[in-house]
Amino acid sequence: MANLETSLKECLSSIDGAKAAALVDYTSGMALGTLGGTKDFNLEVAAAGNTDVVRSKLRTMEHLGLKEEIEDILITLNTQYHMIRLLKGRGGNGLFLYLVLDASRANLAMARHQLRRIETELEV
Amino acid sequence: MTRVTTTWTTHETTSAALGALAAEGATGALSGERGIVYLAAGRVVHVESAFTPDLGALLTRSGAVAADGWWDAVDRGGRQARVGHRLVDSGRLAAGALEVCHLGALFDAAYFVLAHDTRAHRFRPGAVHWLGAVRSVPVDVVVRECGRRRALLDRIWPDPDIDTVPLTRVPDAGAAALPVRRGRTLTQVDGVRTASQIASALACRTYHTLVELRRLAADGLVTAAPPAPASVAPGPSPRDVVWDDPDTALLRRLRDALEAL
Numbered sequence: 182m183a184n185l186e187t188s189l190k191e192c193l194s195s196i197d198g199a200k201a202a203a204l205v206d207y208t209s210g211m212a213l214g215t216l217g218g219t220k221d222f223n224l225e226v227a228a229a230g231n232t233d234v235v236r237s238k239l240r241t242m243e244h245l246g247l248k249e250e251i252e253d254i255l256i257t258l259n260t261q262y263h264m265i266r267l268l269k270g271r272g273g274n275g276l277f278l279y280l281v282l283d284a285s286r287a288n289l290a291m292a293r294h295q296l297r298r299i300e301t302e303l304e305v
Numbered sequence: 306m307t308r309v310t311t312t313w314t315t316h317e318t319t320s321a322a323l324g325a326l327a328a329e330g331a332t333g334a335l336s337g338e339r340g341i342v343y344l345a346a347g348r349v350v351h352v353e354s355a356f357t358p359d360l361g362a363l364l365t366r367s368g369a370v371a372a373d374g375w376w377d378a379v380d381r382g383g384r385q386a387r388v389g390h391r392l393v394d395s396g397r398l399a400a401g402a403l404e405v406c407h408l409g410a411l412f413d414a415a416y417f418v419l420a421h422d423t424r425a426h427r428f429r430p431g432a433v434h435w436l437g438a439v440r441s442v443p444v445d446v447v448v449r450e451c452g453r454r455r456a457l458l459d460r461i462w463p464d465p466d467i468d469t470v471p472l473t474r475v476p477d478a479g480a481a482a483l484p485v486r487r488g489r490t491l492t493q494v495d496g497v498r499t500a501s502q503i504a505s506a507l508a509c510r511t512y513h514t515l516v517e518l519r520r521l522a523a524d525g526l527v528t529a530a531p532p533a534p535a536s537v538a539p540g541p542s543p544r545d546v547v548w549d550d551p552d553t554a555l556l557r558r559l560r561d562a563l564e565a566l
Contacts, residue, residue, distance in 0.1 A: 183399070183400065183401050184400035184401050184404055185400075185401050185404045185405065185440070188401055204405070206409065208512070208513045208516055209412070209450075209453075209454055209457065209512060209513070209516075210453070210457070211412060211450055211453075211454075213404075213405055213408045213409070214404075229453075239484075240484075243482075243484050275513065276405065302401075303399070303401040303402070303405075
């Protein structure tokens, strides 16, 4: 029964190495909630940009005729991981959780697992 | 918080009036041609527009909340402006789901209020929305987001008429292999309905429907319907609706209740 703020807080406090998180509507590219952004790392810009990543992958899947759904997308940088998890469920259609992780401290398998749990608690 | 303020009247656009009210930390409802913006302590707490489905329609038609449960929450919480709390406290909806749907509906309505950024009609100091406090958003964030959304639509297909006029399919245009959402939107285009009526039929936010419709227009599948002869006009068009009665929320509930009888 978590609300938006506590869900995002839980992303940062319970996932090792998590630095920033956002819940994003990928039709409009708008961040519905953000936590952990800094002036060097604007989460709203990241939300809009990563919307293009999600849309592009969905379009590619259409072209390929794949009927599957995206569970998550992982982008590996030199020192960071960026994880995108698309939300399922009735109200969650068209939303994704975006998570920035410090690569030296993060455990990817655990992060994926915990993100899935936070998603169910958000119940959207 | 409820002191009478008049500085907003000097501004030519709704967004500038909202900025002035935000700077004063005002609480109340600002009505314009296409909707009403509710402020609390200078922040946007809710927006309503006749062009977009309200929160109740989105929640009940999508199946997230049963219609009985929604009306029960409206009955019990409406007078104290605590409908949102009611839904969550009674276990009908998770707090996060309410916030996400509320923000979705707020920005959806705000797009229409600010896309046609004319002079605001009226400000009612102290007016609160019956939904109650869910989340609040700074005025500048709402204004910026609406600008970004407008730019996004114009990048897809630069014809703002698609947003408001009745739409029709282009004859003989091949509509093979459309993505699910776009295909579903196309099936609702019948030469009579406007984007907001299509969104309502799909129980989908209007802006999200506009994105699909402009893509369909860009693909050459959908175009504005030729204007109907004036003699058979089915009532006033949404464009002519004047929002000078600020209690439209009540009227809308009344209409929905009458329809449900």
